[in-house]
Amino acid sequence: MNLFKYITDCVLIGVAACLLAASACAAEIVVVVNPKNPLSRMPAEQAAQYFLGRSTQFTPLELADGTAVRNEFYQKVLDKDPSQVKAIWTKLVFTGKGVAPKTFGSPAELKKALASDVDAVGFLPKSQVDDSVKVVLTVP
Numbered sequence: 001m002n003l004f005k006y007i008t009d010c011v012l013i014g015v016a017a018c019l020l021a022a023s024a025c026a027a028e029i030v031v032v033v034n035p036k037n038p039l040s041r042m043p044a045e046q047a048a049q050y051f052l053g054r055s056t057q058f059t060p061l062e063l064a065d066g067t068a069v070r071n072e073f074y075q076k077v078l079d080k081d082p083s084q085v086k087a088i089w090t091k092l093v094f095t096g097k098g099v100a101p102k103t104f105g106s107p108a109e110l111k112k113a114l115a116s117d118v119d120a121v122g123f124l125p126k127s128q129v130d131d132s133v134k135v136v137l138t139v140p
Contacts, residue, residue, distance in 0.1 A: 027068075027069065027125040027126065027127060028125070028126040028127075028138065028139070029069055029072060029073050029076070029123055029124070029125060029126065029138075029139040030123065030124060030125075030126045030129060030135045030137065030138050030139065031047045031077075031121060031122070031123050031135070031136055031137035031139070032111075032114060032121070032122055032123065032124055032129065032133035032134060032135055032136065033058070033114065033118075033120065033121050033122075033133065033134050033136055034114055034115060034116075034117060034118045034119075034120060034133070034134065035115075035131065035132070035133065035134045036118045037118050037119075037134065037136075039136055040136065041136055041137070042121075042136040042137045043137070044076075044077050044137060044139070044140075047077055047121065047123075047137055048077050048078050048079075050121050051073075051074075051077070051078055051085070051101065052078060052080075052085070052088055053088060053089060053092045053097070053098040056098075057119075058119055058120065058121040059101075059102075059117065059119050059120045059121070060101040060120075060121055060122070061101055061102050061103075061104065061110055061113050061114060061117075061120050061121070061122040062101045062102075062103055062104070062110070062122060062123065063103065063104060063105075063106075063107065063110060063123075063124075064103050064104065064105050065082065065103065066082075069123070069124070069125050070082070070123075072139075073123045073139065076139050076140070077123075077139055089101075107124050107125065107128040108128075110122050110124060111124065111128065111130070111132050111133055112132075114132070114133050115132040115133065121136075123139070126138070
């Protein structure tokens with residue numbers, strides 16, 4: 001009977017860990033700008049234009065390559081995987097038609113950069129938002 005309880009407990013702990021990991025990966029993502037930016041809303045299609053180099057109205061800033069938030073943003077907003085986005089930017093940079101977004105190692109670094117540039121746009125987990133940035137899009 002003790003062995004059965006031990007196995008049951010282990011299974012329950014494993015299930016709980018999986019659910020926690022899944023919820024962390026599915027964190028709500030928001031597109032943010034400097035609070036002084038006059039923009040109040042941004043459709044997902046417009047955000048995609050900046051992060052695919054199709055518009056230069058705002059300067060895209062993003063989290064480092066390989067982060068779960070970045071991968072999820074690419075999938076949900078750009079409808080692309082990281083290798084496709086990298087190929088797009090490689091071509092733009094090579095042909096002199098664009099400059100790849102600057103990347104940051106942490107949400108705190110990204111927020112600091114956004115807070116100092118009224119023309120920048122970035123994306124963060126919603127849990128990282130504070131008054132140093134303004135949310136213009138919540139990614140579904």
